[in-house]
Amino acid sequence: MAEVRLDAVRKVYAGNVEAVKGVTFDVPDGHFCVLVGPSGCGKSTLLRMIAGLETVTAGIITIGGQVVNEIEPSERDIAMVFQNYALYPHMNVYNNLAYGLRNRRTPKDEIDQRVREAARILEIEQLLQRRPRELSGGQRQRVAMGRAIVRKPKAFLFDEPLSNLDAKLRVSMRVEIKKLQRSLGTTSIYVTHDQLEAMTLADMLVVMNAGNVEQIGLPLEVYEKPASAFVASFIGAPPMNLMKVDAAQAAAMIEGAAIGIPAGGAILGVRPEDLALSLDGSQPNGGFKLDLTVAAVERVGPETFVYGNVLDGADIIVRLPGQDAPATGARVTAVARREKLHRFTADGSRRLDG
Amino acid sequence: MVERKSIGNVIPHVILWIGIAIVAFPVYLAFIGSTHDAATIANGQMPPTPGPYFFENYYRTIFVGTSMTTREPIGTMIINSFVMAIGIAVGKISISIISAYAIVYFRFPFRMWFFWVIFVTLMLPVEVRIYPTYKVAADLNLLDTYAGLILPLIASATATLLFRQFFMTVPDELVEASRIDGAGPIRFFWDTLLPLSRTNIAALFVIMFIYGWTQYLWPLLITTRDDMQTLIIGIKKMIVTSDALTEWQVVMCTVMLAMLPPVFVVIAMQRLFVRGLIESEK
Numbered sequence: 001m002a003e004v005r006l007d008a009v010r011k012v013y014a015g016n017v018e019a020v021k022g023v024t025f026d027v028p029d030g031h032f033c034v035l036v037g038p039s040g041c042g043k044s045t046l047l048r049m050i051a052g053l054e055t056v057t058a059g060i061i062t063i064g065g066q067v068v069n070e071i072e073p074s075e076r077d078i079a080m081v082f083q084n085y086a087l088y089p090h091m092n093v094y095n096n097l098a099y100g101l102r103n104r105r106t107p108k109d110e111i112d113q114r115v116r117e118a119a120r121i122l123e124i125e126q127l128l129q130r131r132p133r134e135l136s137g138g139q140r141q142r143v144a145m146g147r148a149i150v151r152k153p154k155a156f157l158f159d160e161p162l163s164n165l166d167a168k169l170r171v172s173m174r175v176e177i178k179k180l181q182r183s184l185g186t187t188s189i190y191v192t193h194d195q196l197e198a199m200t201l202a203d204m205l206v207v208m209n210a211g212n213v214e215q216i217g218l219p220l221e222v223y224e225k226p227a228s229a230f231v232a233s234f235i236g237a238p239p240m241n242l243m244k245v246d247a248a249q250a251a252a253m254i255e256g257a258a259i260g261i262p263a264g265g266a267i268l269g270v271r272p273e274d275l276a277l278s279l280d281g282s283q284p285n286g287g288f289k290l291d292l293t294v295a296a297v298e299r300v301g302p303e304t305f306v307y308g309n310v311l312d313g314a315d316i317i318v319r320l321p322g323q324d325a326p327a328t329g330a331r332v333t334a335v336a337r338r339e340k341l342h343r344f345t346a347d348g349s350r351r352l353d354g
Numbered sequence: 355m356v357e358r359k360s361i362g363n364v365i366p367h368v369i370l371w372i373g374i375a376i377v378a379f380p381v382y383l384a385f386i387g388s389t390h391d392a393a394t395i396a397n398g399q400m401p402p403t404p405g406p407y408f409f410e411n412y413y414r415t416i417f418v419g420t421s422m423t424t425r426e427p428i429g430t431m432i433i434n435s436f437v438m439a440i441g442i443a444v445g446k447i448s449i450s451i452i453s454a455y456a457i458v459y460f461r462f463p464f465r466m467w468f469f470w471v472i473f474v475t476l477m478l479p480v481e482v483r484i485y486p487t488y489k490v491a492a493d494l495n496l497l498d499t500y501a502g503l504i505l506p507l508i509a510s511a512t513a514t515l516l517f518r519q520f521f522m523t524v525p526d527e528l529v530e531a532s533r534i535d536g537a538g539p540i541r542f543f544w545d546t547l548l549p550l551s552r553t554n555i556a557a558l559f560v561i562m563f564i565y566g567w568t569q570y571l572w573p574l575l576i577t578t579r580d581d582m583q584t585l586i587i588g589i590k591k592m593i594v595t596s597d598a599l600t601e602w603q604v605v606m607c608t609v610m611l612a613m614l615p616p617v618f619v620v621i622a623m624q625r626l627f628v629r630g631l632i633e634s635e636k
Contacts, residue, residue: 053530074536086527090549099545100535147535 002064002077002154002187003029004050009059011045019045021211022059027155027204030185032178036198037208038234043191044159046208050189051080051157064154074103079148080157083164085140087132093119093143094128097150118150121180138169145177149184156181158190162197174200195235199223207231229348232269238305238317240269240342254288254338262345266352269342272319277306277326278333287338292316294332297325308334381613387606388412395602407603415607426580428588428608434503435567435585436615441504442566443559450510450558451551454517455543459529469518476511480572488575502576503584507569513558520554521547556626564616585612 004027011020020042027033035043048054050061052073061068068076079100087096097115106114119125122142132140141161148156161177162170178201181188192198198205199219207214207222207230215227226232232240245253245268247261253268270288278289292308295315304325306318318334326332343352387395390405416429456462457469480487487506496502524547532542573584583591589612592605620627 051530051534053533073530073533078534080531080534082527082531084525084527086525086531088528088531088546090546090552099537103536103541147531 003027003062004033004155004187004189005060005062006046006050007060007062009046009049009061010057011042011049011054012057019211020049023208023211023213024059025206025213025216027187027189029187031203032181032188032190032201033204033206034190034192034198034202035206035208036192036195036234037214039193040210041208042211043193043208047157047159047189047191050155051078052076077151077154078157079151079153079155080159081144081148081161083160085132085144085161085164087140087143087147089132092129092131093124093135093146096132096143097146100147100151114150114152115146118146121149122146137165138173141165141169141173145180149180149186154187156186156188156190158188158192160192161190162192163194170197177201195237199235205235207234209234225351226269226342227351229267229269229344232342232344236271238272238319240271241275241314241316242267242269242344242348243310243314243316244268244346253290254341256287256338259338259341259343260352261343262352265346267344267346267348269344270336270340272305272317274336274340275316275318275334276336277318277320278335288336288341290316290334292318292332292334294326294328294330297328299323299325306332308332384606384609387602388610390603392599392601392603396599411603411607412611415604415611426583426588428585428611430581431583431585431588432611434500434582435612437500438503438569438573438584439563439566439615441500442507442569443562445504445508446510446513446562447555447558449508450513451517451548451555453514454521455547457514458518458521459539472511472514474511475509476515480507484571484575491576496576498577498579498582503573503582506576507566507572510562513562516554516558517551520551524550553626553629556623560619560623560627563619567612567616 006026007024009020009023010018012018023042023046025033035046037043045054049056050063052068052071056069063076063078088099091099094115097118098111101111101114115128116125119128122145124139124142124146127135127139127143132143135143141164144161158177162173165173174197177190190197190201192201202219204216205219205222206216209230215222215231217225222231222235226235226240229242233242244265245261246265247263250259250261250266250268290310292310294306295309296307298305298307301323302321304320304323306320306325308316308318310316316334344350345352386402386404387400388411389408390400391407391411394400394405415427416432417427453472457465457472491497491502491506494502496505528546529542532546537545568586569584570586570590573587574590577583577587585608589605589608592608593600
């Protein structure tokens, strides 16, 4: 139980490649922090620095009030779950769980008691004598989790732990990880590139891009008010529609009072789920409107995605409930309420409010 | 269908049996030779069936020695050969697994330089460096010692390279998990790397044991005393008897006995050896 603080943490690899460019945030005690971003954004490097597997080029990492920059991973009192589980192949499940405790010279009966307790929590008691290769992917995942919880560490670190599982198992393990973390109350930092995992697991979402933190917040806060065009396009599936506009174009799209567009233009964004189609050109909810030619329609059952082309070539996705959709080639008008519009600076780096 | 299948099975079997016969015939001949007396072999009419002198010949070979010369019985030679072969196999494996561990898992100055130096020694077997090696061994008073028989043959680029290749396939996450679990370099080596290398070690042991067992040139140079010579040298010395008849029945007994330990090693290690080839534990 501890909070994890990062203060201006940087990582520069040999050859002057800056993987992490000065990241500062605190994960309060007991919180579930998810680092999300595209591959190569530095999220795994950051996690490995917290674990002590990478050196810190600059900045300070604190776990439970103790600066850990120069401390060995084993002394940091953290546990890590790896993407490929990294179970010891020649040890049975029991020894895999017990190994870390034995290295810490924990008394034998305490090891036994802790291993059995962890096995009970994860429902792997009947697997204790098996070798990792005799286990299914989901079982290995549980053992990897067990190896983390048996240690009762200050923090759990997860490095894309679900990406080797099939889609169905991933959903159920996701729910279990969340339940487990809630009941144990251990501070957790979880790295993923899957925004669905990020949204569902996090108490605190950290969106990273190219070594920088783009936004930190509650998952829904990040969804409702993305701080930059990158976050807007990364969080949410399908991604937010973004259009580069100047004041005149914006005025043509939006009815009523003009919204503020700076001189250099801006990026206007609207989520596919906030758009509706108006077949007769009337605008039932007023505000934003955009004429489209339907280019493709995807029906996935509960909802339908309509891909439309605007005259100047931009692609717009509209998400409709149910299965009714216009035919390909039809001319339609997409409409949205004006409070559902997002505005960003022309370079996409900042959100414009008010 | 059934007939075609049985014909299809017969032909490979015939070929295999012919192959076995070609390999087994000289061994059989040696065995037959080891069960007759000297006169039967010397008159060139040795029958193709075992003779009545089996126990006598083997007893004499191991405990008495050839009669017309001053040569030792082969009992001590067997021990010498064992010490040398096991010493070389164990030594080579220990040295090379440690070198490979250093080269793969540690970053130290001139790491790649050391790697290439080890690599280059592939081109320098003992036959090439025989004079300097002998000189060094002689200066260190290693002539006629087990250390002299074993040490110069222990460095092994092949085994180092093999372990290096194997270590490089061990996932990095395993090292990292060990670090988080509080295992330092030595614990990681003992607790994880060594158990994972078990099948590789077994395979190498088989190869290196046979290599050590069949060494000829080096033991011939380094040993002068009869009580230090190895079995393979012993055979040679038994055949070349300048003023007496070669006692072929004793030679054949020695050959049979010399063949057994490698065969046992192969049989004993075969299970591990094959498992190392067919299953990966990673």
